[in-house]
Amino acid sequence: MTTTSIAENLLPYTTPRDTVDDAVRWAAGLTAQSVTPLKVGSRMTDRELDQQLVARAQAGDKHAFELLVVKYQRKLGRLVSRLVRNSAEAEDVTQEAFIKAYRALGAFRGDSAFYTWLYRIGINTAKNYLVAQGRRAPTTTAMDNEEAENFEDAERLHDFNTPEAELMSRQIAETVNASMEALPEELRTAIRLREIEGLSYDEIASLMNCPIGTVRSRIFRAREAIAERLRPQLDISKDRRW
């Protein structure tokens, strides 16, 4: 994350600044003095959080693995959808990849991030599926490249989704964006800094000049406000497991 991007994100939402340059200098000062070194406290990285769940699953806690499935099903689904023909196939292959990952969990030593490991299993499962179907598996190294994890495939998704799934995806995105716009300024800034810029609570507290507890509360309230609007669309009923 660059200093400029911090400043640009903060400009509409925080203390009014005369110019962009002022904001950049202000953010740069914060970055130099407090943001960069603030890798303190009990914060766990995403990788560490996943590793914690993996360790529990390896110790026999299936539910811990199910949480990883909930967390990564959409991301892995996007990956698989780049290889197979339609959403039904993508769901089948994604499910198969998760089950293969569970069976191989004993061999996972945490040398790489869990998703990197899962990514490879997903690619191999999709390729094997294509071969079994008598279809040609992609030979391009692009799919084997870990950089492909961040592949921008919004347009591809547009072509791939069924009309219903496409509508649902668009509605979810619109609801989230509309909810963001409706949020009070301090909540919107807090969740943007966290989710888009990836800052820790400590770093956000420094940037927004407020206690960490306030940051935690603002991010929570922002999420709840968005989730409240999303829940009717997500068809959440009591008899469903998730």
Add this chain to the structure above:
Amino acid sequence: MNREHLSAHVDGELDEPQQRVILADLRNDVDAVQTWNTYHMIGEVLREKRVLHMDVAGRVAQALIREPTPLVPKARRLHASTPARWLAVAAAVAVVALSTRLLQWNDLSGSVAPVAQNTASAPPTQVVQANPALNPPAQLAQAGNNSEAGAYVAMHHQWSPLSGFQAVDYVGAGAAR
């Protein structure tokens, strides 16, 4: 369920005890799992602009019921530079050094004591060479003055891990008195 804690857990900002509580909630509370899923989805939309609407978690959970648990034995790691490791190494070296020293001291005292007694008067204690090559068991038995215990000790002395060191036949010494 404390949803604010759940939100902080998604961000990895909870301390250990709070994490345990949240993980227990996620195990037992369907609503907690759904909320956790929704929070992650919100983050994905904000970062990636769009989200693939896919929900295979229920199907995977059903399939996992039939799967055996992949148990992994807990690996104990020794960190190379932990103070505890160096302390353990130092303690082991100290024990070895002390043991060697004590054995050497026993060796010396076993040899010197009768010499001191010899200079005073008749020796009440007989010194026995424990090395079977130097003193065969038969000789040891004789040295025990027909004492059954002395014979027993002599018979088994060749198997002693201390063979090569000198020992004092106290039973024989007592009988001599």
